[in-house]
Amino acid sequence: MTKIPEKNYDPxxxxxxxxxxxxxxxxxxxxxxxxxxxxxxxxxxxxxxxxLHMGHALDQxxxxxxxxxxxxxxxxxxxxxxxxxxxxxxxVRVAEEIREKEGKTKDEIGRDGFLKRAWAWRExxxxxxxxxxxxxxxxxxWERERFTMDEGLNKAVVEQFVRLYEKGYxxxxxxxxxxxxxxxxxxxxxEVEHEDVDGQYWYFRYPAADGKGGIVVATSRPETMxxxxxxxxxxxxxxxxxxxxxxxxxxxxxxxxxxxxxxYPDPEKGxxxxxxxxxxxxxxxxxxxxxxxERIVCIGFDARMTExxxxxxxxxxxxxxxAWVDELTRGGYLVKSEKVSIPVGVCxxxxxxxxxxxxxxxxxxxxxxAKPAIEAAxxxxxxxxxxxxxxxxxxxxxxxxxxxxxxQLWWGHRIPxxxxxxxxxxxxxxxxxxxxxxxxxxxRQDEDxxxxxxxxxxxxxxxxxxxxxxxxxxxxxxxxxxxxxxxxIFFWVVRMVFSGLDVMGEVPFxxxxxxxxxxxxxxxxxxxxxxxxxxxxxxxxxxxxDALRFMLIDGSAAGNDMRFTTDKIESARNFANxxxxxxxxxxxxxxxxxxxxxxxxxxxxxxxxxDEDLWILEKVARAAEDxxxxxxxxxxSVATQKIYELxxxxxxxWYIEFVKPRLSGDDEGDKETARAxxxxxxxxxLRLLHPFMPFITEEIWSFLGKGGRLITDRWxxxxxxxxxxxxxxxxxxxxxxxxxxxxxxxxxxxxxxxxVRAVRGMRKDAxxxxxxxxPIVIKxxxxxxxxxxxxxxxKLANVSSxxxxxxxxxxxxxxxxxxxxxxxxxxxxxxxxxxxAERERLGKEEDRLEGNIARLRxxxxxxxxxxxxxxxxxxxxxxxxxxxxxxxxxxxxxxxxIEGK
RNA sequence: GGGCGUAUAGCUCAGCUGGUUAGAGCACUUGCCUUACAAGCAAGGGGUCAUAGGUUCAAGUCCUACUACGCCCACCA
Numbered sequence: 001m002t003k004i005p006e007k008n009y010d011p012x013x014x015x016x017x018x019x020x021x022x023x024x025x026x027x028x029x030x031x032x033x034x035x036x037x038x039x040x041x042x043x044x045x046x047x048x049x050x051x052l053h054m055g056h057a058l059d060q061x062x063x064x065x066x067x068x069x070x071x072x073x074x075x076x077x078x079x080x081x082x083x084x085x086x087x088x089x090x091x092v093r094v095a096e097e098i099r100e101k102e103g104k105t106k107d108e109i110g111r112d113g114f115l116k117r118a119w120a121w122r123e124x125x126x127x128x129x130x131x132x133x134x135x136x137x138x139x140x141x142w143e144r145e146r147f148t149m150d151e152g153l154n155k156a157v158v159e160q161f162v163r164l165y166e167k168g169y170x171x172x173x174x175x176x177x178x179x180x181x182x183x184x185x186x187x188x189x190x191e192v193e194h195e196d197v198d199g200q201y202w203y204f205r206y207p208a209a210d211g212k213g214g215i216v217v218a219t220s221r222p223e224t225m226x227x228x229x230x231x232x233x234x235x236x237x238x239x240x241x242x243x244x245x246x247x248x249x250x251x252x253x254x255x256x257x258x259x260x261x262x263x264y265p266d267p268e269k270g271x272x273x274x275x276x277x278x279x280x281x282x283x284x285x286x287x288x289x290x291x292x293x294e295r296i297v298c299i300g301f302d303a304r305m306t307e308x309x310x311x312x313x314x315x316x317x318x319x320x321x322x323a324w325v326d327e328l329t330r331g332g333y334l335v336k337s338e339k340v341s342i343p344v345g346v347c348x349x350x351x352x353x354x355x356x357x358x359x360x361x362x363x364x365x366x367x368x369x370a371k372p373a374i375e376a377a378x379x380x381x382x383x384x385x386x387x388x389x390x391x392x393x394x395x396x397x398x399x400x401x402x403x404x405x406x407x408q409l410w411w412g413h414r415i416p417x418x419x420x421x422x423x424x425x426x427x428x429x430x431x432x433x434x435x436x437x438x439x440x441x442x443x444r445q446d447e448d449x450x451x452x453x454x455x456x457x458x459x460x461x462x463x464x465x466x467x468x469x470x471x472x473x474x475x476x477x478x479x480x481x482x483x484x485x486x487x488x489i490f491f492w493v494v495r496m497v498f499s500g501l502d503v504m505g506e507v508p509f510x511x512x513x514x515x516x517x518x519x520x521x522x523x524x525x526x527x528x529x530x531x532x533x534x535x536x537x538x539x540x541x542x543x544x545x546d547a548l549r550f551m552l553i554d555g556s557a558a559g560n561d562m563r564f565t566t567d568k569i570e571s572a573r574n575f576a577n578x579x580x581x582x583x584x585x586x587x588x589x590x591x592x593x594x595x596x597x598x599x600x601x602x603x604x605x606x607x608x609x610x611d612e613d614l615w616i617l618e619k620v621a622r623a624a625e626d627x628x629x630x631x632x633x634x635x636x637s638v639a640t641q642k643i644y645e646l647x648x649x650x651x652x653x654w655y656i657e658f659v660k661p662r663l664s665g666d667d668e669g670d671k672e673t674a675r676a677x678x679x680x681x682x683x684x685x686l687r688l689l690h691p692f693m694p695f696i697t698e699e700i701w702s703f704l705g706k707g708g709r710l711i712t713d714r715w716x717x718x719x720x721x722x723x724x725x726x727x728x729x730x731x732x733x734x735x736x737x738x739x740x741x742x743x744x745x746x747x748x749x750x751x752x753x754x755x756v757r758a759v760r761g762m763r764k765d766a767x768x769x770x771x772x773x774x775p776i777v778i779k780x781x782x783x784x785x786x787x788x789x790x791x792x793x794x795k796l797a798n799v800s801s802x803x804x805x806x807x808x809x810x811x812x813x814x815x816x817x818x819x820x821x822x823x824x825x826x827x828x829x830x831x832x833x834x835x836x837a838e839r840e841r842l843g844k845e846e847d848r849l850e851g852n853i854a855r856l857r858x859x860x861x862x863x864x865x866x867x868x869x870x871x872x873x874x875x876x877x878x879x880x881x882x883x884x885x886x887x888x889x890x891x892x893x894x895x896x897x898i899e900g901k
Numbered sequence: 902g903g904g905c906g907u908a909u910a911g912c913u914c915a916g917c918u919g920g921u922u923a924g925a926g927c928a929c930u931u932g933c934c935u936u937a938c939a940a941g942c943a944a945g946g947g948g949u950c951a952u953a954g955g956u957u958c959a960a961g962u963c964c965u966a967c968u969a970c971g972c973c974c975a976c977c978a
Contacts (some may be wrong), residue, residue, distance in 0.1 A: 009940080176976095194975070201978075218978055232978095266977070274978045283976045343975075356976090388905065395904070395974070486973085516906095521913090523971090555914050555926075560906080561972090565913065567927045574926095574940045585937030635917060641925070656937080757944090764944050770933055798935085852922075864958030873920050873959090880921060 004587055005703060009573075009580035011544025015695040019134055022698075027711050028139045030078035032475040039075035040479040041067060042460050043140060044492070045148060047086035048125045049093050052132040054518040054526060054552075054564060055485060057536040060138050061549045062515060062636065063483045067139055068691035069631055070480075072715040078476050079139060080463050082146035083126050087412035087452035088183055088191075088349050094118045094411065111410050118411045122147070132537055137545050137694045139711065144472075146463045148455045149413065156462035157413045157455050158430055160503060165428040169365045170405075172417070172426075176285045177359050177404050178345060181303035182352035185408040186361050188451055189401060190491050192345040192354050199342030203271065203335040204328060206231060206248040209256050215240065215248055216335050218270035220342050221277075222328065223321040225250060226309040227298035228257055230276040232287055235261040237272050251333040253310070260291045279358045295358055303355060317355070362406040362415060362448070370397045373498040382497060382507050385634045386559040389486060389514045396490040397498075405451045412449030419444050457495035460508035482509040486516060486559065513634050516561035518552070523563055534564050546693035547573035553692060554640040575644055576696050579689070582652045583700040586678050589663045591671070595705025601680035604673050606738075611786060612658040613677040614745035619650050620684045624716040627688055636692075643688050651685060654753060658792055679704055684716040744784075751783060751822070752792050758818040758825050759797035765841065766816055766829040773800035775828045779811055780804065781890070783822025813898055819845070819887045824894075835901045842895050849888040856881040 006013065022028065030038075041063050046056055063079060071077040094117055095106050106114055126147065133140070146153060164170040178187040199220050207214040215231055231248055233240035240259070247256045257276075264287050265274045278288025279295040288295060298308040305312045305320050312320045328334055345354040374397050376382040377390050384390040406415060418427045422441030427433050433443050458466070460482075464473040478500070484493060493512055500508030519525055520532040527533065539548045551572040556562035590598060601617075623646045630639040655678075662674040683704065690697040690710050701710040734742070759776060768774055776799050778785065790802035805811050805826075814833050815826035859865055859877055866874055 007937090009938090194973095220978070264976095264978095268977095270978045272978095276978095281976075281978090283978085286976090343977085391904070392973070399975090490974090517972095557915070560914095563913065565927090567913070570940075571926050574938095577940045578938065581938035581941085583937085588937075630917075633917070637915065638917070641915065645925085652937090653942090761944060764932070767932095770935075770943085848922090855922090859959085862958060866958080868958045869920070876921065 005580065005584045005700070007584070009577040009696070011546060011576070011695060012541070014699045015137070015540075015545055016135070018695050018698050019137060022139065022709070022711055023134075023142065025709070027709065028079070028141050029143055030076055030141050030476075032471045033076045034475075036074060036076045038476050038480075039067070039070040039077045040080070040476040041078070041481060041483065042080045042463055042479050043082060044482075044484050044488075045082040045084040045146075045456070045459065046129050047089055048083050048122050048129065049086050049089045050125065051128055052136075052536055054534050054536055056132075057136055057548060058515055058518050058552045058562075059483060059485065060133060060136055061552050062513065064136075064138050064140075064549075064694075065553065065631075065636060065691040066481065066483070066513075068694060068711070069715065071139070071711065072687060072690070072713060074714065076475075078141055078144070080144050080146065080476075081130070081133065081138070081140035081142065082148070082459075082463060083122075083129055084456060085122065085147065085149040085411065085452060087407060087409055087449060088185065089452075090118060090121065091409050091411040092183060092349060094121050097121070106410070114410050122149075135537060135540050135545060137549065139694070144463070148452070148459070152465070153455055153458070153462050154413055156458050156466055157450065158416045159467045160458055160499070161416055161450070161454075162428055162430050163503075164364060169369065170362060170428075171365065172360065172362050174358060174360050175363065175402075175404075176282045176356055177361050178354045179301060179357040179359065180347035180350065180352055180354055181301065182350045183347060183409075184301070186357075186359060186404050186406060187347060187354060188404050188453070190453075191348045191451075193348050194343050195346050196341045197344050199340055199344075200337050201270070201340050202325060202328075202337045204251060204333050205335055206251065206257075206275075208243070209247040209249050213243075215243060215259065215273045216271045217273050217275045219275055220340070221280075221321070222325050223305070223309070223312075223317050224277040224280045224298060225275065225324070226253060226305070226312075227277045227279050227296040228255075228275050229278050229288060229293040229296055230257050230260045230291065232260050232262040232265050232274045232276050233272060234263060234265045234267050237265070237267045239267075240273060251328055252331055258291075258293075260287070260293075262287050262290060281356055285356075285358070297358060299355060299357075301357065301359075361404050362417070362450075364403040364405055366400045366402050369498040369502055370400050372501045373397055373494065376497060376501065376507050381510065383511045385511055385513045389489060389512070389559065392486065392489050393494060393512075396494055400494075403451075405454050406446075406448040407451055408447075409449050412452060413455055415446040415448050415450060417446040419446070453491055453495055456492055457499040458503070460496055460500055461504055466503065477504060477508070478506050479509045481511040481513050483513045483515065486514050489514070511634075514559050516556070516559055519561055519563050521563055521565045526564075539569060543569050543573040544576060544695070546576050546696050549694075550575065550640060550692050553636050554644070556637055558634055558636070575648065576693060578648055578652060579685075579693075579700070580696060582647075582656060583682065583703065585656065586675075586682060587703045589678075590675060595679070595703065598675045598679055598705070599672065601676050604676045608669060608673045609677065610673075610788060611745040611748050612655060612792065613673065614742050615749035616651065616655040616677065616681050618742045618746045619646065620681050620716070624684060624688060628715070628717055631691075640692055643685070643692070647685050647689065651681060654749075655681065657796055658749075661791065661795055679706075686710060687713060687716050748784065748786055748789070749792075751820070752789055754820050755793055755823075755825055756796045758820060759793070759799060759827055762816040762818055762825075762827045763798070763829075765837070766827065766832045766834075768829055768832055770798070773798050774830070775799065775801040775803065777803045777805050777812055777815065777826040777828065779824045779826070780806070781823050781886075783820075785823070813901065816841070817894055819890045819894070821883050821887070824890060835898055838898060839895065842891055846888070846891050846895070849884055849891060852884050853881065853888060856884065 043063060044059060046052060067077050067079045098104055098109060098117060161170060178192045180187055201218045201220055202222050203216050203218045205214050205216050217231060228250055243259045244261045247258050249256055264283060265272060276284045276287050278284050278293050279297045280299060296308055298306050299317050300306050303317050305315050307313045309320060346352060347354055374394060377394055384393060416428060418433055420436035420439060420441045420443055423436060423439040425436050425438040427437065435441065436443055460479050461473060461477055464470060464477055466473055496508050500506065524530060524532060536548060547569055551569045623642055627639045627642050659674045659678060662670050686697040686701055698710045763774065785804060793799055794802055812826050812828060815828045816833060816838060818825045856877060860881060
């Protein structure tokens, strides 16, 4: 008894089940296997801050497609999953939760209590994320799942920190850093975003100390005036030459500050004189360094004014600004002010305005580390797809500054630095020292944790076991490709590359495959605050994971943003439904013995194969090669379009229709042949589609009696020089005779399609009722009409009889005609025929051909074209002209023959 | 200030290294419940590929300029 699929495509009925089967069978597990080439992708670990969004779904789908293709091609494929602790983001969320649930602050709970709750959070959200990934069909090796704060990774982080410290690449220094007053921590440059806000320039007069004149400076941040330590002017600026070396007085504050000459001020800008606040601005800091200025901190870590601000001490920085400007204005120091747009740095997590601050922090010296990373992109060992992203990568590295890696947070890898309070000794070590090596006193560990990206930077090798020398690391590193969004190129890609080169001496991946954002239907960025996010799980519930996956890949080019619309997801779901029903039809027609009784294609006598059989096999073979090429060059959406077209418009629309009469016929042998070809072609279609729609393809596969699982079956054709060198290309190994037979059959069936389409069109034009079968006459004019052509046409065009009008044979005048390449088709529409309509029809054709012929003649009479264009291009144009002229002649003749009727 | 992207059918988008008459999905028109599929079948309509130059035998595709929108980077007081 043959098992037949349910009538309706219902992804819910099998997706979860199939995933479980794959997982239990160990299909995702990768083995170190020296006999095969490895193919490795480390998953960009999603943050445990929440759940997966549409961007993750895209990211994961792309990786899964690549992994599944390579798995089918016979590589030992490892897709290593994991999650990221996302230090600052998670800390903020956990603190929020604690405030809501317990009404307490972080400090009230304490470090240990906080970490306990953070780990609980990690358990909950980490699991939720991996469940969502399973729903999507991610075929990653769960046995190798990692977390950026697990024990092994902590070991890697400590090891790398110590190594860099010992090399002198990590240092602690009192430098200008970005401070987020809300998150209460320092930030790296990458973590600061720039926003333009409405602001103002205030021009204030700083009187000269000697009472003669003064200098007007412009500022957008008057409140930093309390920290001013100089006024700088350009040495060549005539206006201020006399002032250099003198001192001016800070209005109201009364403190005297020097006027220094420095090349930093641009005479063109503002007044050409710049107030220098060496403790609150990176540029001013440098000017201060050059001139040995003191640093006065007037804004504290809480974004409130310090005692340096006198009576404003304790006031918020922006409130102080207002009050202070008022006071200066009243004092007559304000010269003018103007509204202007000011770029301000904000925290990428909480959006608060970042304050440049002087602070003791740990840094990674970037200059030496960046060099090989730049080199890798330039010498091609690291390729970006699409290429344009290499610019983004290089640009970031080119003017990179030292990386501030310490964070004043609790959730993260604690810095392995230890201090002796007794003698001031600092020890950076893999293990906590028992006591101070200098004085024997007690050691205290640094309170701070590391930037979350410090651990992410090690991800491609730390997850494979580094610093241990493991077989995994040896076999799977370097990884094959990194798939990620363009928005985290410098957060992550750059840092992985320089870390990989530093630690392993090799780039962590040869290619970076960059994708864009998934936007809402109106083009807006999906975001929580806008509430326009689409939950991938809800989409999967409604349409199936396969539809979501297909939709995410189809119809968007690599690196470009895409919009999520129901149109698209429905279209993808409909495609799945189409495949489902076609497969169902085939399975229903397998006969008594079911799938097992159908012989494999190799078991069918080649002589039994009909033209349409050869045609579909050839179609599939050609498409398979194309699709493989597209996938290998990361043109995944091109690949999906081709497979969509192949399945729907060739296999379903034509082949299945061609074969229907045979399936209901009496010739058992022929029936068997048709079944064998149907299944063979379908199998390849399933293989080709599987990476994109893994569930439905696996489910259908299980009905085909082929045994095994599709996920671990084989790709239709061998990878170019890949792991599977068996040369399984469907067209490979054919004899010359066979190849010619395929060619002939292919051309013949394409002609049949043209005839069918022409007849359908003519029937419609004539207004023939769909149920009314009409006789047709085919007049061959050079085309080879094989036997069996008539039956193929008859059924598909609703034709009652096909007469081949051999030379001299009857050629009806009172029939609708269509002139095709190598033949003319007449539809005997009987009472519906109308000479006037026929003439109109032919007239249109005449016009069209005239246009074409004129264009082609022009082209071919162009000496430049015939002499310079490649031979095959010219030949195609010549052939085209010849056939158009031929058709034109026939149209004229036909018009003449019915003239006056 | 620097860099990048996008502009192709009413809408959303493909179009790889330049080479037939520029494609798809949705929408639209017409006709169909044809025993796999109305989430479907069949036949159609619809585009001077943003604009202006240029290179070339040949440009949606390459170059230059320009316009509009979008994004990224940036230490302009």
